[in-house]
Amino acid sequence: MKKLKLIIRREFLAKVKNKSFLVMTFLSPLLMVGIGFLVFFLSKKNDEKIKKIVYVDESKLFTENDFKDTKTYDYVDYTALGIEESKKKVEEGGYYGVIHIPQIDSLEVLATSITFYSKESPNMSVIERLESTIESKFKNLKLTGFGIDLTKIEASKIAAEIKMYNFSGEKSSKLINWLKIGVGAIAGYMLMMFVMIYGTSVMRSVIEEKTSRIIEVIVSSVKPFQLMLGKIIGNASAGLLQFFIWGIIMLIVSFIASSFFGVNMTEMQTAKMSPEQLEAMNNAVAGDKAQMLVQEIFRLPLVTMFVLFIFYFLGGYFLYSSLFAAVGAAVDNETDTQQFMLPIMLPLILGVYIGFATVINDPHGPISTIFSMIPFTSPIVMLMRVPFGVPWYEIAISMALLLVTFVFMVWVAAKIYRVGILMYGKKPTYKDLWKWIKYKG
Amino acid sequence: MSNLLEINNVVKNYGEFTALNNVSLRVPKGSVFGLLGPNGAGKTSLIRIINQITLPDSGTILLDGKPLVPNDVEHIGYLPEERGLYKSMKVGEQALYLAQLKGLSKSEAKKRLKYWFDKFDIGAWWDKKIEELSKGMAQKVQFIVTVLHKPKLLIFDEPFSGFDPINAQLIAKEILQLRDEGATIIFSTHRMESVEEMCDYIALINKSNKIVDGKLDDIKRQYRSNTYQIGVKTNSSSEVENLLKQHFEVSNTDFRMLDEGLTLNVKIPKGNSPNELFSMLSKHGDVQHFLEIVPSASDIFIQAVNKNS
Numbered sequence: 001m002k003k004l005k006l007i008i009r010r011e012f013l014a015k016v017k018n019k020s021f022l023v024m025t026f027l028s029p030l031l032m033v034g035i036g037f038l039v040f041f042l043s044k045k046n047d048e049k050i051k052k053i054v055y056v057d058e059s060k061l062f063t064e065n066d067f068k069d070t071k072t073y074d075y076v077d078y079t080a081l082g083i084e085e086s087k088k089k090v091e092e093g094g095y096y097g098v099i100h101i102p103q104i105d106s107l108e109v110l111a112t113s114i115t116f117y118s119k120e121s122p123n124m125s126v127i128e129r130l131e132s133t134i135e136s137k138f139k140n141l142k143l144t145g146f147g148i149d150l151t152k153i154e155a156s157k158i159a160a161e162i163k164m165y166n167f168s169g170e171k172s173s174k175l176i177n178w179l180k181i182g183v184g185a186i187a188g189y190m191l192m193m194f195v196m197i198y199g200t201s202v203m204r205s206v207i208e209e210k211t212s213r214i215i216e217v218i219v220s221s222v223k224p225f226q227l228m229l230g231k232i233i234g235n236a237s238a239g240l241l242q243f244f245i246w247g248i249i250m251l252i253v254s255f256i257a258s259s260f261f262g263v264n265m266t267e268m269q270t271a272k273m274s275p276e277q278l279e280a281m282n283n284a285v286a287g288d289k290a291q292m293l294v295q296e297i298f299r300l301p302l303v304t305m306f307v308l309f310i311f312y313f314l315g316g317y318f319l320y321s322s323l324f325a326a327v328g329a330a331v332d333n334e335t336d337t338q339q340f341m342l343p344i345m346l347p348l349i350l351g352v353y354i355g356f357a358t359v360i361n362d363p364h365g366p367i368s369t370i371f372s373m374i375p376f377t378s379p380i381v382m383l384m385r386v387p388f389g390v391p392w393y394e395i396a397i398s399m400a401l402l403l404v405t406f407v408f409m410v411w412v413a414a415k416i417y418r419v420g421i422l423m424y425g426k427k428p429t430y431k432d433l434w435k436w437i438k439y440k441g
Numbered sequence: 442m443s444n445l446l447e448i449n450n451v452v453k454n455y456g457e458f459t460a461l462n463n464v465s466l467r468v469p470k471g472s473v474f475g476l477l478g479p480n481g482a483g484k485t486s487l488i489r490i491i492n493q494i495t496l497p498d499s500g501t502i503l504l505d506g507k508p509l510v511p512n513d514v515e516h517i518g519y520l521p522e523e524r525g526l527y528k529s530m531k532v533g534e535q536a537l538y539l540a541q542l543k544g545l546s547k548s549e550a551k552k553r554l555k556y557w558f559d560k561f562d563i564g565a566w567w568d569k570k571i572e573e574l575s576k577g578m579a580q581k582v583q584f585i586v587t588v589l590h591k592p593k594l595l596i597f598d599e600p601f602s603g604f605d606p607i608n609a610q611l612i613a614k615e616i617l618q619l620r621d622e623g624a625t626i627i628f629s630t631h632r633m634e635s636v637e638e639m640c641d642y643i644a645l646i647n648k649s650n651k652i653v654d655g656k657l658d659d660i661k662r663q664y665r666s667n668t669y670q671i672g673v674k675t676n677s678s679s680e681v682e683n684l685l686k687q688h689f690e691v692s693n694t695d696f697r698m699l700d701e702g703l704t705l706n707v708k709i710p711k712g713n714s715p716n717e718l719f720s721m722l723s724k725h726g727d728v729q730h731f732l733e734i735v736p737s738a739s740d741i742f743i744q745a746v747n748k749n750s
Contacts, residue, residue, distance in 0.1 A: 014530065123608050213525030217586075220492040220519040221542040255612065261494070422494070437458050 004230050010112070011205065011234025016241065025242050029249040030207060032218045050074055051126065052099040054090055056083045062101065066137050089118050097122055099130055107138050181360050184384035187309055188355045190243075191316050191380055192348055196316070198239040198326040201345075202231055203337065206328030206421070215421045224418040299328045301389060308386050308395065315402045316379025319409055320344065326413035329427050330419030351380035363388040373398050375405035412437055443596060445470040445625040446491070448620075451484050451500030460486040461497070462649040464512075467641070468627060473620055474630040475640035476659070477738055482646045484629045485522065488596055491627075492519050492618075504594065515544040518592035522581055522599045522629075526571045533567035543590040548704050550589065557585045576603055584612055587622050588619060595619060598629045600636075613639065633738040645742050654744045664736045664744060667709050672730030673722050674702040681725045689718065698729060706734065 011365045015021055052074045055067055067075035076095070078086040083100045091097045092111055097118030104110040114134060116122060140150055204366050206228075209215045315332070327340040354377060372382040372390070378398050381392070419436035428436075447470035453461040456532050461483045470472045476484050489495045491502060493509060502509050504516065527535055533554070540550035561581055571579055572653050577626060580603045581696045588595060597616070601609040617639065628636040637643075637657075644654035675681055681703050685691050690708040698704050703726075709718055715733070736744070 005544055006538065010538055012526070017528075186477050210528075212528050213523045214527055216494070216521035216523055217519070217525075217539065217583075218542070219494050220517070220521070221539070224494075418495075422489070422523075439455060 004226050004233075007222065007227060007230025007385070008234040008237065012237050014205070015201065015235055015238035021238065021242070026249070029246045030253060031234060033250060033253045044083035050097040051128070052076060052094065053130075054078045054086050054194070055101070056081070056086050056098060057101045058083075058103040059101050060103075061141065062137060067327050069364045090117065091119060093395060096126070101134075102378050107141060111135075111138060128223060130320075134347060164345045179383075180387035181210040183305070184359065184387045185356065187313075187383040187386075188380040191313055191348060192352050194239060194313070195317055195320045195348060196345075197237050199321040201239075202235045202321045203324040204326050204334065205235065206417075207331065207334055207337075210329070210332060210421060219421065224421060226419050228322065228325050228414060231325060232318060235321070253334050271320055301386070305386050311399065312379040312383050312402070315399075315406055319375065319379075319402070320348065322410045322413035326433075329417040330423075330433060331420075332424060332427070335425050341392065347374075347376035348380070351377035354383050355384040359384040359388075369394065373401060375402045378402055415439070445469060445505060446505040446627075447505070447506075448491070448503075449501045451490060451497045451502065451606050453483075453490060453497050454496070459649050461490075463500075463745065464646070464649075464651045464725070465500075466644050466651065466654060468625060470625055471620065471623060473617075473626045473628065475633075475636055475738070476627055476633070476642040476646065477633045477636075477643055477742065478646035479631050482631075483649045484631075484646055487600065487646070488519070488521075488598060488629055491596065492517060492595075492741040493689045503647040512544075515590060516593045518543075518587045518590065518595045520583065520587040520595075520597045520600060520733070522602070526579060526583060528572040529570055531567070532569050532571060532574070532582055535571065536582060536589070539586045540589050541594075545590050552588050554585070557589065561585070570711075577605060577608055580604055581608070581612075587626075588615075589693055592624065594625050594627070596627045596629070599632075600628065600630075633742065637738045643738060645738070645745060647742070647746055647749075650749075652749055653741060660741060661735055664741045666734065667710065667711060667713075668708050668734045668738070669715060669718065670696060670704075670732045670734055671718070671722060671728065672696070672702060672704045672708055673726040673728055674698075675726030676701075677725070678703040681722075682722070684725075688721070696730070700727075700729065701731070702713070702726060704730070734747070 050072055053067075055078070056061070064077070067077070069075055073096060077144050078089065078098070081089070083098070086100075087099045089095065096396075097116055100115045100117065101195050102110070102113055106115055111134070116127065116130065143150060143153065209218065249378070323344050327337055327344070330340065331337050351371065354367065354371045358365060358371075362368065368381060368385055371377045372385050372394070379402065382395070382398050415437045416433055419439055426432075444467045446466070448466040448468075451464045453459070464487060474729050478484055486495070490497050491509075493511065493514060504513050530538075532603070536554050537550050540554070541547060545553070549694060552704050555564075558567065563578070563581060564694070566574065566578065571582070574582070587597075595616070600612065600616070604612060616626060628640065630636050641654065643657050643660065645652050673681060682705065683689070685705065685707060689710075690697070692706045692708075694704050694706040696704060707718060709715060710722060715731075719731060721726060722731075
């Protein structure tokens, strides 16, 4: 145990004292937040530009009310000029494009005969906006044609909101569902990033010991397994420290940046939503609903989530990093790692894809359930499922499988590691690795 | 003299390949033991087993009369052939770390390191990184961390590779000093002439098998051919040569005498005294050169291999 502690300490310090670690730790959050703000400002600036759109309405169906100016759209009526003249005007510059509504009696035919001319291919959101303007106008015209009073239609609009309960009496809402997805996705994604960054760092550290030829000196003092374990734990500690510092820096930087630039954080998060959504959200958050949300957050299986997060995080990290250590031991230099890296990376990436593709839509569907059982993907997929409430027996099976696989893979990795660290020269094949696993003692 | 290390019938296979085939050795306490043999003979496999880096498939190893236990690494100092240090770690830090892994306390390790660093006059290196040192300098540090915990058993695999002759001599002196202080030394090398003169005992290993072992002098006596290299200053070389041929087996030799005369290798029958030859020669001229050809370890090795196959 004393030796393990010494190894962990050395690995931790070797990692933390490294210049690139310091740079990564303190520079990357600044960069990330900086890029975030940059993107935000640019997109905001982009949206703020007013688009001037010309319309030539030969059908005389539309009024100024239909083409109302908004914050970002200015409509100009050039019906009097005619389409050819208008097109010339647009080409001369100053306008985004021109929409031509010809004179056709049948609404159905007209609906597919409207054209939009612009110098460059237009933004899809502009076209969608125009299409929806036209669709709603035509719908209203038809409704009037059927003799229906539009004011009555308006008056008949009613918003429904279904309150969701599960059988254990937990209440849920769409908002909390999004929250669950968010929490699960962040946890799963973080695990993948952590494994990738610190797993490869374990691998690099093993290769370093091989190339500097110190390995045999070390293993004459400690068991190879101790060394491998010490490396994995030492690197993880450095990683956790780095994540922790990142979290703090991100908080501070976001705080400073938001107060300095006067950017409202909620504005930043909601920038992409349409006004209607915004309104709905504001309503939802306001008053009672805000309270309900807080209550619901506390009704989430927080303790379970936390415990499982720790379990799957550690389980996933140890499982993968022991494999990374084995790969490091098998080769002499980093360029030789490629062929062995792919099979390790694949399930990791698969886990994240499965998570994002299926868990979000159907957290208890067959695919998400199966992949939350398979040990190589379970840490990620299960972490994503947990906020939605997973039956205890599924969690038990998944945990048991992970644990068994973890012990088995660490055993296999340790075997490869023990033989590999003392092998130099030939680049091993999978067949060689298999032989190493079978060696006795 | 009792044995510090006893290796009994050790077998080690790597898959189909047999690295050690039923090898047994006795390493007496306080001796310098040469483990000699060509590359790939199984020396390193055996040393790794003694260091518990790998386990034997069968056979036992006794250290001081007791089977090896994990903590025995604290009684063994090992300088592997493939050796190195952490490149980006400072010399002092690194030496402390390795010493602590061998079970020394930090304060004790510091004290002993100071002694050795003063002895080798390398105190100024303490805060330097290994990558800033030359290969020879790093080797000195490596030697210190090998012997720092005062192990009963010291194992050196190709100890002098990487040292210039002056430093090699310095290290050789230190090793013999350690022997005099009670340590037992095992040398492993394929360059047999490099350590032969330091060894009390040797074992020759070839193709996974031990072919010869024992006290170096005994082995040499066993393999001696009673051949003498002679040089006589004389004007009648051919007459003397013919005379010798009547009594002994003679063959050509390859050394050069300063004065003109006869040079030959002369083999005398077992049990005869060399004085007989000497007095015969002295009658015909000045005997300037008279030397028994003692078989070197590599001569013995070649003979033993030929005898075995």
